[in-house]
Amino acid sequence: MLRDNIAWEVIGDELSTRSNVLCCQKWYNQLIIYEDVDWDNLVEHRSGDVCRKRWDQLVKHIGEHANMSFAEQVEVLSKRYCTDLLEAREAYDSKPAVS
Known part of the structure; x- marks a missing residue:
């Protein structure tokens, strides 16, 4: 799985605790959260x-x-x-x- 030129399948394989889809979802969910807040x-x-x-x-x-x-x-x-x-x-x- 490749999204925004990031090989999520490789990342998921390396982590082995989360699938490539979950890694990708987690990453983009965190980006959305942190962009909206002026910490x-x-x-x-x-x-x-x-x-x-x-x-x-x-x-x-x-x-x-x-x-x-x-x-x-x-x-x-x-x-x-x-x-x-x-x-x-x-x-x-x-x-x-x-x-």
Whole structure:
């Protein structure tokens, strides 16, 4: 399997823990996640690398996180760790629309 001039079959064979298709999917899923987030400006007084590494640690505890979009990962983690934030968002979302 060749995508973007990368021999995923060779990579899958070398890893032997994941098929070539899964290697490719994992790579592109991670690229999508990291492109959308400005890690360097996410948290004051923390570097982008520190924020990204912490995120990686958190999503490992979700389970099937590799198959989720970034928004779905945020949803799962906010329900687990930020219930007050979730309640505030639900209250905001339930407000009637102003026309």
